[in-house]
Amino acid sequence: MKNRRFSYFKRLFLFCILIGFIPVITLGYFSYSKSSQLLLDKAHRSDMEMVEQTQLRFEQKLKMVDNAQAQITNSPLLIDAMEQALDKDDYLAYEKLMQTLYRQQLYEFGLSDVYLVNFNKNWILSSAGKESLQESKLGSTFTEYANKGKLFFWTALKSPFFEKPNLRVWNTAIVKTIPINSFSPLGLLIAVLPSQELNKMIPKGSGSESGDMYVLDEHHQIIAGRNPEWIGKDLSNEAYMETIKLANREADQFETDNHTYEITYRQSNYNGWIYVAKTNINEITKESKAIGWVTIFICLLVCILIFIVSFEGTRRLYGPVRKLYDLVLKSPDMPRFSKRNDEFYWIEKNMHVLMGKESRYRQQLRDFFVHKLLQGAVSAKEIADRIESNELESWKRMRVICVRIDTLEGTNYTDRDRDLLLFAILNIAGELIPEQLRLNPVVINDLQVTLLGDYSELPEASKAEIYEWAAAIQNSVEQYLHLNISMGISCLFMEMSEAPKAFKEAKEALSYSVRLGQQSILFLEDMKPEGTDPSVTYPQQVVNELMDHIKLMDEAGSYRLLDEFMAIITRKAISQQEFQLVLLRLLVDITRLVQEMGGTLYDMGLQDKEMVNEILALKSTKEIVGWLQHTMIRPLMNYIDKSRETLYTRISDQMLAIIDQEYDSPLSLESCAARLNYHPEYISRVFRKETGFVFSDYLSRHRLQMAKKFLIETNMTITEISEKMRYNNPQNFIRYFRKLEGITPKQYRELSLMRK
Numbered sequence: 001m002k003n004r005r006f007s008y009f010k011r012l013f014l015f016c017i018l019i020g021f022i023p024v025i026t027l028g029y030f031s032y033s034k035s036s037q038l039l040l041d042k043a044h045r046s047d048m049e050m051v052e053q054t055q056l057r058f059e060q061k062l063k064m065v066d067n068a069q070a071q072i073t074n075s076p077l078l079i080d081a082m083e084q085a086l087d088k089d090d091y092l093a094y095e096k097l098m099q100t101l102y103r104q105q106l107y108e109f110g111l112s113d114v115y116l117v118n119f120n121k122n123w124i125l126s127s128a129g130k131e132s133l134q135e136s137k138l139g140s141t142f143t144e145y146a147n148k149g150k151l152f153f154w155t156a157l158k159s160p161f162f163e164k165p166n167l168r169v170w171n172t173a174i175v176k177t178i179p180i181n182s183f184s185p186l187g188l189l190i191a192v193l194p195s196q197e198l199n200k201m202i203p204k205g206s207g208s209e210s211g212d213m214y215v216l217d218e219h220h221q222i223i224a225g226r227n228p229e230w231i232g233k234d235l236s237n238e239a240y241m242e243t244i245k246l247a248n249r250e251a252d253q254f255e256t257d258n259h260t261y262e263i264t265y266r267q268s269n270y271n272g273w274i275y276v277a278k279t280n281i282n283e284i285t286k287e288s289k290a291i292g293w294v295t296i297f298i299c300l301l302v303c304i305l306i307f308i309v310s311f312e313g314t315r316r317l318y319g320p321v322r323k324l325y326d327l328v329l330k331s332p333d334m335p336r337f338s339k340r341n342d343e344f345y346w347i348e349k350n351m352h353v354l355m356g357k358e359s360r361y362r363q364q365l366r367d368f369f370v371h372k373l374l375q376g377a378v379s380a381k382e383i384a385d386r387i388e389s390n391e392l393e394s395w396k397r398m399r400v401i402c403v404r405i406d407t408l409e410g411t412n413y414t415d416r417d418r419d420l421l422l423f424a425i426l427n428i429a430g431e432l433i434p435e436q437l438r439l440n441p442v443v444i445n446d447l448q449v450t451l452l453g454d455y456s457e458l459p460e461a462s463k464a465e466i467y468e469w470a471a472a473i474q475n476s477v478e479q480y481l482h483l484n485i486s487m488g489i490s491c492l493f494m495e496m497s498e499a500p501k502a503f504k505e506a507k508e509a510l511s512y513s514v515r516l517g518q519q520s521i522l523f524l525e526d527m528k529p530e531g532t533d534p535s536v537t538y539p540q541q542v543v544n545e546l547m548d549h550i551k552l553m554d555e556a557g558s559y560r561l562l563d564e565f566m567a568i569i570t571r572k573a574i575s576q577q578e579f580q581l582v583l584l585r586l587l588v589d590i591t592r593l594v595q596e597m598g599g600t601l602y603d604m605g606l607q608d609k610e611m612v613n614e615i616l617a618l619k620s621t622k623e624i625v626g627w628l629q630h631t632m633i634r635p636l637m638n639y640i641d642k643s644r645e646t647l648y649t650r651i652s653d654q655m656l657a658i659i660d661q662e663y664d665s666p667l668s669l670e671s672c673a674a675r676l677n678y679h680p681e682y683i684s685r686v687f688r689k690e691t692g693f694v695f696s697d698y699l700s701r702h703r704l705q706m707a708k709k710f711l712i713e714t715n716m717t718i719t720e721i722s723e724k725m726r727y728n729n730p731q732n733f734i735r736y737f738r739k740l741e742g743i744t745p746k747q748y749r750e751l752s753l754m755r756k
Contacts, residue, residue, distance in 0.1 A: 008321060009315075009318045011445075017310050020302075020309075021306060024299050025303075028296065036288035040284060040285070043262075047277045051276070052233065052251075054203065055150045057201045058198070060270075062193075062270070065111065065174055065191055066152070073178055074188065077096055078116065081093060081118065082120065082121070082178060085121045085123070087119075098129075101125070101126070105127065110197035112171060112191045113126055113191075115188070116189055118133070119133065124142070146177070150177075151177050152175060153175055153271070157172065157173040157192060157215055158171075159171070159388075169194075169195065170195055171194050171195050173189055174191050174193070175189075195228065196209065199222065199224050201531075202215070210279065212277075212278045213225065214276055214278070218273065219234070220234060220241055220274070221234050223273070238325060240254075244267075247469055252264075252265060253265075260281060261281065272473075279583060291631075299486075300396060309584075325346055328350045330669065331350055363440070366439070367442050374400070374449060375497045375500060380497045383496050395455060396455050396456065396494070398490060398492070398494070398499070399451075399491070399502065400490040400499065400505070400506040402454060402510045403425055403473065404447055404485065404510055404619065405422070406485060409519070411483065412481060419443070424477075425481070429441045432469065433469050437452055439451040451499060467523075486519060487521045487522065488507060488509035488511070488522050490504075490505035490506040491525050506524070508527075512527045514576075514620055515570040518620060527576075538570045538585060545561050550637060555634070555637060559633075562628060566625055569583075570621055580616055582608070587611060587612070587632070590632045594639070614631075651687070652687055652691060656718055658672055659698065667699060701740075704740060704743075707722075711752065718733070733745070
């Protein structure tokens with residue numbers, strides 16, 4: 001119990017901690033999550049605004065260039081120039097065209113160069129002057145532009161660097177056809193906007209801080225960005241570009257690369273360019289992580305404070321519980337080890353044990369009081385005090401009921417079950433009789449005793465009610481326990497101090513069930529006889545005949561006379577004490593007969609029996625008769641028979657010796673009786689009892705055996721043998737021999753010789 005894994009203290013402490021920790025942790029988590037989400041939302045809005053502003057700046061710039069180019073494209077100067085070869089004869093036109101191209105390269109436009117292409121006359125004008133279209137490095141590129149079938153468009157152009165003509169760099173160009181609405185142009189006006197100029201319009205920022213931002217043309221090629229080295233790079237194969245294509249939206253935000261980057265984009269309706277901001281989410285959440293660490297630190301401090309306060313508070317709250325639990329552990333009813341570790345469990349269990357003990361002790365005290373009351377050990381003052389304190393009812397009339405089990409024969413019970421059966425009867429009585437009409441039923445020796453009371457003014461009504469309760473108990477015992485019981489009920493008494501006398505009366509009433517049979521409900525006032533007839537109190541004549549039949553070893557006659565004796569004394573109006581005295585007198589007469597026959601109780605095996613107590617404890621006439629038969633009469637007859645057996649054996653042995661020695665002489669029963677000094681009829685009966693044969697039959701059989709011996713062992717004739725066996729003629733011998741052996745003496749001799 002001491003090394004338990006959990007206890008109420010730990011559970012209470014854990015509960016207090018959880019009450020404090022859960023709100024703090026929840027609040028901290030909510031604060032961190034909310035701040036992180038706010039930062040992300042702010043970053044999302046910032047990226048979206050930045051992309052939108054960048055788009056606006058770009059399109060403002062591009063539209064200014066577009067409008068400027070549109071004005072000169074429609075001018076008569078450029079249209080007329082498409083018909084001129086610009087040789088020395090067209091010097092003035094050449095100068096005007098060059099001035100027009102120079103004017104396009106204003107600072108506010110930021111154009112690095114402007115190309116005027118004439119496909120029919122095969123020339124190109126630029127800030128570098130006139131050159132042949134076919135010889136120009138950009139001639140093939142310009143030809144492709146003309147074949148696209150577009151009136152104007154923006155595109156990425158890899159043109160010579162103005163400071164280093166041999167170095168070609170990526171720039172952005174706007175291409176317009178001349179005439180402006182012709183799909184088969186005579187020429188092109190191409191204004192080149194340097195990538196450096198476009199890059200200036202992209203918001204500055206370090207890649208490690210704000211991520212990347214770039215502008216893609218309609219072919220997903222970078223035309224401007226924070227990283228100049230990426231200009232001209234094709235991003236068509238990037239995964240997020242596929243997402244942008246499938247989304248088909250003007251603007252959107254989404255995460256990519258396993259939530260590592262956030263893509264913010266806007267697609268221009270003006271020229272199809274895509275403005276993309278790629279932001280590292282980890283960079284955005286750096287600030288929220290710092291907030292998270294601060295939140296964790298604060299929550300940790302608060303949790304430590306909660307831990308200390310909870311521990312101290314739990315210790316104070318647990319103190320009384322611990323003291324009570326320590327007292328419980330000292331109880332002898334508590335197990336030394338158990339898997340159940342909750343203190344309140346054991347406190348509750350101990351309380352149940354104590355309450356159960358208290359209930360049992362109260363029950364035992366009430367039972368003990370009833371025992372003392374019935375035995376006369378309770379004073380009248382104590383009874384009055386208990387009645388005054390409402391511990392006892394103040395009944396007007398009372399009776400005592402004694403219940404006894406008639407017999408266990410024919411049931412599934414043994415004597416070992418008797419006590420349990422009495423307690424079962426006690427419980428039945430307690431269930432059937434209302435508590436306010438009885439004291440606690442108790443068991444005294446082999447009786448179940450209940451003191452009943454009532455408030456009735458009429459004795460007859462009280463008797464009828466008592467009989468109903470007794471009958472209900474008897475029926476319930478028979479129904480549930482399958483037992484027969486008899487019940488003795490005392491006379492009415494008014495004072496509880498008379499309970500001992502009533503108890504004796506109930507036992508006396510119950511004793512009458514010996515004569516009245518099983519399942520009796522007996523009121524003592526109904527059992528007491530009004531008078532007795534002394535002349536028939538003890539049937540001496542029947543007893544004398546019983547003794548004679550015992551001497552003659554007539555078992556059936558003895559049992560018949562015993563039944564007659566019991567019938568006489570049970571139907572006479574005598575008290576139970578007189579009935580018991582008659583039984584004891586019969587017992588004395590039988591014992592006297594034992595002594596007259598020269599025997600003792602030891603010879604009958606009765607030296608260890610308490611015969612008086614046993615016969616008085618019997619509960620029915622049947623049991624008394626059975627006890628007298630098996631305990632007294634039959635052993636006495638066995639003793640008489642055994643004493644005579646020795647004499648019979650001696651007489652029989654003497655007669656057998658005479659027959660064996662003198663079989664060939666004229667023997668007779670009378671001669672043997674004369675020689676043994678006994679009456680012939682007596683020795684005949686003795687001989688027949690010992691051998692199972694009458695004298696003459698046994699003698700004839702013995703002579704036959706001797707004749708068979710002579711036939712085998714001698715050469716005597718059959719006539720000689722028959723004469724020796726005392727037969728009058730051989731024919732009588734032969735007939736008797738054939739009758740017993742199935743063959744003649746001659747055949748017997750021949751068969752014996754053949755066997756040899």
